[in-house]
Amino acid sequence: MIDVITPGLETSVQDYPGRIGFWNQGFPPSGPFDAWSFRLANLLVGNPVGAAGLECQYIGPTLRFGEATVIAITGADMAATLDGTPVLLWQSVAVTAGQVLKMGPAKAGTRAYIAIAGGIDTVPWLGSRSTFHKAGVGGLDGSALKKDSRIPVAYTSGTPGRSVKPDCRPVFSTDKRWEIEVVPGPDDDWIDAAGQERFLGSDWKLSGKSDRTGFRLDGPQWTFTAKAYDKLPENGSEPSNIIDHGYPLGAINLAGQTPIILVSDGPSMGGFINPYTVPSAAFWKLGQSRPGDIYRFKAVSVEEAQALRRRQDAICSMDSLA
Amino acid sequence: MIYDKPVFKPGGDRYLLIELGDELNLALNFTANGLADAIAQAGMKAVVETAPCFASLLVHYDPDLIGFADLKREMASLIAALGPSDDIELPSRLFYFPTCYLDPWTKACVEDYSAKITPKKWDAEYVAEINGLSGPAQLVRVHSGSEYWVASLGFWPGLPFLMPLDPRSRLTAPKYNPPRTWTPQGTIGMGGAASAIYPVATPGGYQIFARTPVPIWDTKRRFPEFENSICLFRPGDRIKFVPCSVEEFNEIEAEVSAGTYTYNVVGYQKFSVRQYNEWLVTIDAGKRL
Structure with a gap:
């Protein structure tokens, strides 16, 4: 005991x-x-x-x-x-x-x-x-x-x-800034080119209103493609509303204008779009940051995200011990 | 619409979202659940788990065992091999839920939201109005007039996403903006064209106008219905909301706390998609009950 x-x-x-x-x-x-x-x-x-x-x-x-x-x-x-x-x-x-x-x-x-x-x-x-x-x-x-x-x-x-x-060993940021990988999707096609550029080119501050279900981010406004407006009423009328669907863990879930990264205790489903997803290999950075820290997101492909995961899995082995 | 070809969308390094259409349509949900079953039966080691919803299926896979392109190919062939949804016939339990419509608790919750967050019309009046109903009384009649199909579970453990099986009970409503910070346990509400029961007090975005005293999840498993899972429902179950008074609500709530409540479940029926579709064409879907 x-x-x-x-x-x-x-x-x-x-x-x-x-x-x-x-x-x-x-x-x-x-x-x-x-x-x-x-x-x-x-x-x-x-x-x-x-x-x-x-x-x-x-x-x-x-x-x-x-x-x-x-x-x-x-x-x-x-x-x-x-x-x-x-x-x-x-x-x-x-x-x-x-x-x-x-x-x-x-x-x-x-x-x-x-x-x-x-x-x-x-x-x-x-x-x-x-x-x-x-x-x-x-x-x-x-x-x-x-x-x-x-x-x-x-x-x-x-x-x-x-x-x-x-x-x-992972190297933690000492200046409160983190570069976090994201894979575009599943719903990146709901965000217009200016909105995508704004997401990847802006500072996002981790909000104090974050917990084990979600990390809320403060930053610029989102803008949408026609798809977000031209849809059936069962989607819900706000641009970020979609017919309820499964959420990937790590999804950047857009509720109205507030992006929320769905972390380890997050919801499995819901009716908001997920324009980007943080891959598993970048989760440690979320875990080692704190409210007030600044995120910059870097787009990577599915294959790059999977390669990062393999590299991290390889590090988490006996070969890393002395 | 129902897509001619499913749309495959990536979710990071280990998820694939398969979209089958962009409308609420039972055929899409049958396909999503059918695909989840087909994946389970195929025994694919590379698939960790799946989560079907109204018109889509989320696949959680192990990228060490399969690449994204190969997974998409495998899924496309499983979808192609699915028989027509008309042939689906599955066991479907029917749960009768005592439901206090226009109840004082959800009304107080809406009043609290109006006072503290943003002024808002009472949900029962609002939903009735935007759906062309005469008022809350007709809303109760329409909402309780249909059996509801448990399309999937999610958001919170055990929360059922529901669709009315009778198109004459179909309603639509926008979700709260901003969402509520709390909702009473057992609240029944709707958003988009879906209804749901809130298993516990959680934040929420649906329009709310009813409440049930009967628990839909139970970590302590006090009732036999929870023997195999702490969640009451599984996809393919049906729910019928039976209107009750505040007094009846209180009596049943007391029985639940005492552990003497008996769930009203019918377990001898199968749901046949073909028979359902045959019935659908006999009714006037545009006519309210």
Whole structure:
């Protein structure tokens, strides 16, 4: 067991790739925002890449370990200490029974990941331990960690002293600006040429009104093709309205004039257009940014997006450990 | 219209959206659900999951196992091999839902929206007016006059996207702009030409004018209908809204909390598209009930 002394800001149990196979019932996958850092944390402690760990957001938790184990912290730097001694990121570290891991606010990046040898052993729900807060299911009793929560762990032995090679770690923006890849579609044909140029050529600010279901963006106005106006009434009368259809995860969903990136706990269907989609290999950048940060979008083809994914999958392997 | 050829649209590195048409038409939904079944039966390892909706199917695939061009080819051949939707005959449960139309809760929700966000006519009056009905009373008669087809589930776990099977009950309405920040649990509303039941209190954009006390999802699975899933419905089910009073609503809500409520489900029927189509031509679709 791990005892939660302070929970941090919405620290939750997540696994990778999350709750897959229920999109047609409306269940999102949940799972870690930055699956690159998450998977490497698991490999460091000897777990399969998908084992359940903790996702810490903005401010990390303080935890007491009930038994000796091996842990690794990756992602954002939250100035972790173990009984007062700084813990190096991107390394597997031995922990003795009773030691206290204390984490603070994120300095670089936004989300940190804690992997524990053996993985977190909460009861899976629909095949996954990932927390889906809004529905109150998965994870630890369907919610983020709370003060005095106890986290079950399937302890196994791990190897301390492993580290991720420096060139295999994601590099976080230090100037609050991010270049995010997007694949045009599925509904890019609803946006006129000027609107497409404006989308790719403008700064988009991540709004404070963002959560695990969607990242809202503030930026210029959208303009549409004739298709958005010349349509049957069942589409809905606003230009961004379309007959309800399935949403890709990562879709940039246009509700009226507000683009919302549909992230890990997002809706599976609805009646707004999705002119662009953020490919899976760029999700870690969303997870490591925070409200106020600026996005610039860069169009890539389906094939380029798939190549980026393959490259990232290859990095999330034992070959990246030293 | 129903497209001659399906339109294939990419969604990032791992989704393909297949559009079959751009109107609300049951034949399109039969094809979307039929294609989802065909994909499942073909046992394609490269397809992770699918999500059919009114006139489209979203395919989530594994790009390590199939390329985008090959996937489009595979899907085109599966679509070509689908038999005519007329031949579809599937088991279809019918759920009777006690429904309090013109209820005080959704009315209060609209009033709250009008006061805090933007002034708006009561949805029941507005929808009646734009559909040429005499008023809320006729709206209740028209909306409750048809069985509804569960075309798909989505947006929120278990939320059914519904189409009236009787064209005489067909209504259209724009969605809220901006959307509501909350909607009471069990609210029934419509947007575009679709109706829906809100499983829990969530934001929303449909015009709302009724509420049911009967849960459509249950994480605790207190009722036998949730034995296999926490979501009550599956595509191909039908729903009949049975108007009830506020008093009846309160009684049923109490039975639900006590765990003594019995769902009213008819499980012995099949839905035959051919018979449905044969019936369709016998009615005057333009005449309101």
